[in-house]
Amino acid sequence: MAIHALTTTGFSFHLPFPKCSTAYSRSAGDRARTLCCSSGDGEFSGLINVSTESEFERRGGAQMAKSSDGKRSIQSSDGELGAKNSEIWQLFREAQRNILSLDKQRALAVEELNKAISEKKLLLERIEELEIEKQAMARKVASFVTGLSQALQRKGNLVEVILPKYGSMDLNEVQGIRETEVEYYSYYNGQLHGNKIWTGVICGIGVTFIQPLYYSSFFNREKAYGYSDDFERFMYFSRAALDYIVKSGKKPDVLHIHNWQTAIIGPLFWDIFVQQGLEGSRILFTCHDIHSQPLIQPEKLALCGLDPTKLHRPDRLQDNPNTHLANIMKGGIVYSNKVVIMSSTHSKGHIIHSSSHGLETTLNMHKDKLLVSPCGFESSSWDPEKDKILPENYSADDMKGKSVCKIALQQKLGLPENASIITVGCFLSDLSDLSDVDKEDLIAIVKNGTRLAVQFIFMTTGKMKSGQKELESLQVKIESLQDENVRFINRHDETLSHLIFGGSNIILCQSLHDPILQVPLKAMRYGAAPIAITSNDNGFRHFPDHDYETTKLAMFINSTFGYLSFSQALDEINNNPSEWNHKVFDAMTKDFSWDAECCDIYLSAYTAIKSL
Structure with a gap:
């Protein structure tokens, strides 16, 4: 079955004391510190054992040196000994200060390294969170279309989705996107206008994007909805989508339209397009939010080529409470072969009598073609057994x-x-x-x-x-x-x-x-x-x-x-x-999931209207 869905939707330290190394040893009865000095060739030039500085000075010390004939000579000049003694202790203190300074620098460096590692970890986690949030927002926009379309395709149906080329849309996820060589024209406000057509694949589903040329500002906006000219925008898209289907030679079994934004396709199809090669096609209308019912002046219907005088009647598009206005949502219900209202909790009776928002008469009149379906659930994105965000996964069998x-x-x-x-x-x-x-x-x-x-x-x-x-x-x-x-x-x-x-x-x-x-x-x-x-x-x-x-x-x-x-x-x-x-x-x-009750209801609806 061919279905076309039309939607809007380690540290190294070097001590600066190259010729000296210190070693501290302590036994039970000796508190002497040992300072070992070596020459460049590794020989010891001297060995001095001291317990304290005052003891060294009291003993007067003894400097040992090699004479030119290789014999040792003892120089006992108190002045020279004092000077040498002072110089050694100065070097010793300097070495201690250097070591303490280096220890402090090393501790700071380790702290900075640990901080950098921690910040990197947090950054990576935040990047992952942002990706998850980005994916989540994309899922909210296209969940119904991709979810149901994939479920239908898994059960042997061919599905193609047509939607406007929104300026805010990220097309990086569209595989093989390309602009068609042929420019397609569509009727709007008394003239034919050119449109660029882009095609690609999302989640295995063929997608077609319609980009108006003259009315380029219609969809090149920050948001998809919420503008004062929304009716004109989506009326243009609805007419352009039908013109594209006819001129490209497509003959879908079912045209599946969504919400008020594409509800006008119902009247357009039966009043204009059914005789243009679409005699075998039928219309299924899904209403996600029956509360949203934009009302317009009937004259605006002429923008897309419809005759307001034929449509502004109680049994067609005339709004029930506000009879001077046209109700596009009502038109989708009246002109579709099947109507599916999405509801997780309500029965058909409740929707008709308590949640129709002014459409009770219309829904009651068309109750035989009215179906109720729950939305499918994106179980692959929300599964506690596989959710990467959770610190520990769980299931119904292991909580x-x-x-x-x-x-x-x-x-x-x-x-x-x-x-x-x-x-x-x-x-x-x-x-x-x-x-x-x-x-x-x-x-x-x-x-x-x-x-x-x-x-x-x-x-x-x-x-x-x-x-x-x-x-x-x-x-x-x-x-x-x-x-x-x-x-x-x-x-x-x-x-x-x-x-x-x-x-x-x-x-x-x-x-x-x-x-x-x-x-x-x-x-x-x-x-x-x-x-x-x-x-x-x-x-x-x-x-x-x-x-x-x-x-x-x-x-x-x-x-x-x-x-x-x-x-x-x-x-x-x-x-x-x-x-x-x-x-x-x-x-x-x-x-x-989408593959469960929701998909079964839609397959039943498709089968029923295909035989009409």
Whole structure:
């Protein structure tokens, strides 16, 4: 099956005393020091035994020298002896000073060497951390596309991904990237515009990048999304992608489009392109975030060649509550053969009736083509058995390494070190999604937990899109508790995040449905229970007509952790450890990878629409 996915997404010291060497000897009854002086040929020019300087001077000394006839002569001049005596002691003291100085220099040098070795080690560790963070950010952008595409390809399907050539994109990971010789034209705003086409391979998946020439500023920007002209940008890309597919002679079985950014492909396909050699192709629309529904003036649909008068109708693109506007997300649902909504916890009934964000009528009308799928999990990147960041690896069958990870986490953050202390991690993303009730519940959890010596570690997941003031307010409230068992890290540290998952017993989650960061799935994989900040039974209430259409992941996470409050989790850890350990074991051994349930659902959807 041919599938096209369209997405936006040692020291040597020399003594300066060359002719002299000192040797110190001490016996039980003799405290004499011996100074040996040798000539250049190695002969001893003299030997003087002294116990103290005063004794040497008292005896007057005796200087021995060779005469020209080879006989020894004794010179007894007191003046000369005194001078020689003074000179020898001066040399002796100088030698001692030199030795002490050299010893000090050597100690300093050794200290500097050890410091340099330590700094080098830390630098290498930091370089590795930065590489891990860089890879992690890349995974967040392309996780769904590469993860699902690889899983589909492993099961015998041919997958090609088409996306804009973003200016911020690092193309070093694209193998064999090249610019095609042919310039492809696409329609936009009444004219044809040229596009450069780049092709390559990522993780074994064929990728095509579309680069507008006239509208080069559309994608040559710092971010992929978040601009006032996003609709125009992605409308251009959607039309250009279809024009490229037709003109290159490709005939995919399935055109798989994602989110509102490419939802306009649905109307474009059926109104314009289906008669241009794509009669055998079908459309599958994946919605990762049903809350994101940009509304536009209907007239803007003409930019890509669509007829606003035909599309601005209640059964097509007209927004349900705001009837004077067009809803692109709605168009993707109406004009697709199958619609897959990504959710880790909700059933089809819950999505239609409680999480449709104004699209309940539309979803209910098209419920027969609606599917629910969990996101696949990047198990190769998040695996406690192989995680290089963890101080010691562990598995569901051998959990000893998790205690080591907890101690390492406590040491790193300056927390009291005790493997038996319950440790709780919490990753905060966009706090604007948290209600006032959620925030108060979170503060109450920390207050009650610290009374029981529970440790809390909070970390933000990056730059907040919004809710920065809420974050600062929450941080002030948490830090005002002034408890030694609480740490607040107002930055994202990819390396530390692995250690938090590895060392925690519980991970507090803003929501158990988290398709982007997948905190609940990471928690379960690392033997930490995902517990919602606010336990809300209404979030899991039943809708009998459609509750049978729920995912295996949703059934497991809801029945195991969904109804469990934080206080109940603490109670079970302390009073029913065998039951708690059983839950943790089950969670760690479940297969949430792309190859499991997620891929099976998509293959089923592809097969179903191919026969339409």
